[in-house]
Amino acid sequence: MGKQGYHHGNLRQALVVACLHLIEEKGPTGFTLSEAAREAGVTPAAVYRHFEGREDLIAEAALQGYEIFGDLMEHAYGTGQPSALASFEATGRAYLAFARRHPGHYVAMFESGISVQRTPALNLAASRAMGVLEKAAHALSQHIPADKRPPPQMFAAHIWALSHGVVELFARGTPGARSPFPPEDLLESAIGIYLRGLGLIAPDK
Amino acid sequence: MGKQGYHHGNLRQALVVACLHLIEEKGPTGFTLSEAAREAGVTPAAVYRHFEGREDLIAEAALQGYEIFGDLMEHAYGTGQPSALASFEATGRAYLAFARRHPGHYVAMFESGISVQRTPALNLAASRAMGVLEKAAHALSQHIPADKRPPPQMFAAHIWALSHGVVELFARGTPGARSPFPPEDLLESAIGIYLRGLGLIAPDK
C-alpha cells in the first residue's frame, strides 16, 4: 500500500481513485489518461499495465460504484424490514446518500456513457443494485388494491427518475439550479406526496 | 445563407448548429473547436471571428436553447388556460417534448456546466423559461387548502426533478436504463399520482 520507490504497490486502485477525483472535478470526458497517471504519481505508460485505456479505467470505477451502491441499497432495504413502506423509503434515502457521498462513482455509473453491457461483471453488479429498488417497489405495491396498482416496474422507474432528477439538479454544483430546499427534504417530501397519491399512506397527515 | 465561395454567409449560426450536433453525438466536453469548425466547412481560425472560444460557443447554444424553451413553455401554458391544472400538465409535457426535440440544446443548457450567471442575456432567458414552470405551479397550488399547501417553489422543484430524471434516464440513449414504458407515459403517470397525492385530482379515477 505504500508508494515509495520504483514499485507503486497498488497502482491499479490508485488510478481508479485518481479517475474518480478527476471525474468529480472535470466530468467523465474532461480529463486525459495522462492526467490520471500524473495524479497517481506515475508515467502514462504505466497505466497500460493495468487498463486497456481510458474507457476501461472508467468502467472499473463504475463497477466499483455499482458494488458499493448495491451494498448500500441492500443494507438500507434490510434496515426497513419487515415494513415494506419503511424499506422503500430507506432505499430512496440511500440513493441520495450514495450520490452525495460518492459523486465520482455516481457520474461514472450514470453519466459517463459506459454501457452496463460492456462486461458481464458490470452487468451483474448493476442488476443487483437496481434489483433492490425494484424489489422494494414490488413489495410495496402489494399493499395497493390490485385493480388500481400500477406495474411495479413503473413504480420503480418513477422513484428512480425522481431521485436522479433531484441529484442532478439540486445535489450537485449545477449552477442556477439551486433551490431553497435541501435535496434530502425535496426528495423526501416528493416521495411522500407520491405515496399518498397511491393511497399507501394516510391522505391526511 | 448560401455558403459558396470565400465568405460563408452565416458562419456564426452554422457553428452553433455544428456545436449542437457534436454535443448530441459526443457530449458537451467530447468535441473540439476544430471539429466544430470542420463541420461548418471552415478553418479553425475563422471561429475566432465570432466566438471567444469553445465555452463561448456552447454558451450561445445554451442561450438559444433557453429562448426556444421559454417560447415553448409559454405557449404550452397558454394552451391550458384558464384551467390551472391543464396549464400545469401542458408545461410538463412541453418540458419532455423540448428535451426530445432539442437534445443538443438540452444538454448545453443543463449538462454542459455553463453557468447561467455567465451573461445577463443568458440569465434572463433562463429566468423567463423557468419562470413559466413556477408560475404554473403557483397557480395550481392555489387550489390546495392553505394549511396543507407546500410552497410552490418546492412544488415546481419536484416536478422539474421528476421531468429531468425521466429525460436523463429514459428519454436518452443511456444504455441499461431502458424501461418498458415510453418516457411520455412514465412522466404523465408519475405526475398524475403526484397530483392525486396533493388532492388536486380525484383520488379515484
Add this chain to the structure above:
DNA sequence: TGTACATCAGTGAACGCGCGTTCACTGATGTAC
C-alpha cells in the same frame, strides 16, 4: 542464510498527431461619389 534467476511493474525516450491560438494575408462585399 545466501545466491541465482524468473517475474513483475515501472521508466523514459520516441513517434506521429491534432489541438488552440496568433498573425499577416487576401478575396469578397458594400458604399461614396
Add this chain to the structure above:
DNA sequence: TGTACATCAGTGAACGCGCGTTCACTGATGTAC
C-alpha cells in the same frame, strides 16, 4: 453605370504543447535450492 476604396470574413502557415501508444529497458520483488 463605373470606379476607388474601406471594411469585413475568411485563409493558411506557423508555433508550442500535451496527448495516446509502443518499445526496449531496468529496478524491485519473490522463490527455488
